[in-house]
Amino acid sequence: MKHLLKLSDLTKDEILSILNLADQLKYERKNGIHKDYLKGKKLGMIFQKASTRTRVSFEVGMYELGGYPLFLSSNDLQIGRGEPVQDTARVLSRYLDAIMIRTFAQQEVEDLAKYGSIPIINGLTDYAHPCQVLADLMTIREVKGSFRGLKMAFVGDGNNMANSLIVGAIKMGMSFAIACPEGYEPDAELIKWAKENGDFTITSCVEEAVKDADVVYTDVWASMGQEGEKQKREQAFAGFQVNKQYLSVAKSDVMVLHCLPAHRGEEITDEVFEEHASEIFEEAENRLHAQKAVLVKLLKN
Numbered sequence: 101m102k103h104l105l106k107l108s109d110l111t112k113d114e115i116l117s118i119l120n121l122a123d124q125l126k127y128e129r130k131n132g133i134h135k136d137y138l139k140g141k142k143l144g145m146i147f148q149k150a151s152t153r154t155r156v157s158f159e160v161g162m163y164e165l166g167g168y169p170l171f172l173s174s175n176d177l178q179i180g181r182g183e184p185v186q187d188t189a190r191v192l193s194r195y196l197d198a199i200m201i202r203t204f205a206q207q208e209v210e211d212l213a214k215y216g217s218i219p220i221i222n223g224l225t226d227y228a229h230p231c232q233v234l235a236d237l238m239t240i241r242e243v244k245g246s247f248r249g250l251k252m253a254f255v256g257d258g259n260n261m262a263n264s265l266i267v268g269a270i271k272m273g274m275s276f277a278i279a280c281p282e283g284y285e286p287d288a289e290l291i292k293w294a295k296e297n298g299d300f301t302i303t304s305c306v307e308e309a310v311k312d313a314d315v316v317y318t319d320v321w322a323s324m325g326q327e328g329e330k331q332k333r334e335q336a337f338a339g340f341q342v343n344k345q346y347l348s349v350a351k352s353d354v355m356v357l358h359c360l361p362a363h364r365g366e367e368i369t370d371e372v373f374e375e376h377a378s379e380i381f382e383e384a385e386n387r388l389h390a391q392k393a394v395l396v397k398l399l400k401n
């Protein structure tokens with residue numbers, strides 16, 4: 101593994117190996133075992149969108165591994181004034197050991213990898229959020245013990261989260277069902293891939309998707325960059341909500357996950373969110389462990 105640009109670049113074994121290392125790093129942290137796996141390594145973190153979890157977990161993670169994180173807001177970089185990503189990649193490759201980037205176009209992340217000479221990590225694009233899904237898979241395995249025979253249901257927008265969850269779930273052998281309104285489907289090529297490689301359902305009926313699910317996942321109706329579509333989306337997504345009524349057709353021990361930030365009363369009710377808060381915040385914590393594992397895999401000599 102040279103980069104983490106999107107989950108479809110990784111094999112099942114590579115994903116499992118990251119999850120195993122993440123479990124180990126979580127255990128070490130909980131038991132006060134400190135090892136400088138990445139002593140002296142420098143990670144640049146470019147943010148063209150807001151972030152709470154990704155920024156703090158990468159920054160703390162790098163520090164805990166003995167390395168040095170640099171927060172690079174695009175407002176302050178020349179990239180924000182139009183310096184091409186090809187040039188930024190070649191310059192930063194000479195100072196840093198790896199770059200994490202959160203941006204809009206997936207192509208920008210791919211270009212950083214193409215023109216730079218250091219590992220690139222996708223910290224969210226409009227297309228994918230692989231770091232989040234590694235933490236989600238880690239959380240599912242912690243709670244359920246394995247992925248065997250599990251069904252994941254996603255309710256809402258066929259966005260970056262849906263795209264990456266489809267790949268993660270199908271690669272791990274889970275079945276996947278998404279309920280989304282017409283016109284808000286996930287990436288067409290990914291749907292085709294999922295149908296060819298696993299048990300995949302797409303429907304506009306929330307009940308059908310959630311039926312017998314072991315894991316129910318949702319995300320915001322309007323993602324970062326779509327603020328102008330808020331009203332239109334509120335209409336389109338009305339009813340695409342994780343609530344008690346829909347959860348009653350899932351398995352009785354269903355897990356509810358949310359990448360956060362959550363909009364209570366929109367994609368999820370406050371009641372369901374609070375009932376599943378321990379899972380959701382464990383999921384958020386696991387961002388730290390999963391990303392530390394990615395960093396070690398990419399950077400340890």
Ligand code: CP
Nearest residue numbers: 151152153154359360
């Ligand atoms: N889930 C997630 O990526 O959160 P942030 O936007 O706060 O980084």
Ligand code: NVA
Nearest residue numbers: 259319323324359360
């Ligand atoms: N789909 C959301 C995920 C946030 C972590 C967004 O892109 O804003």
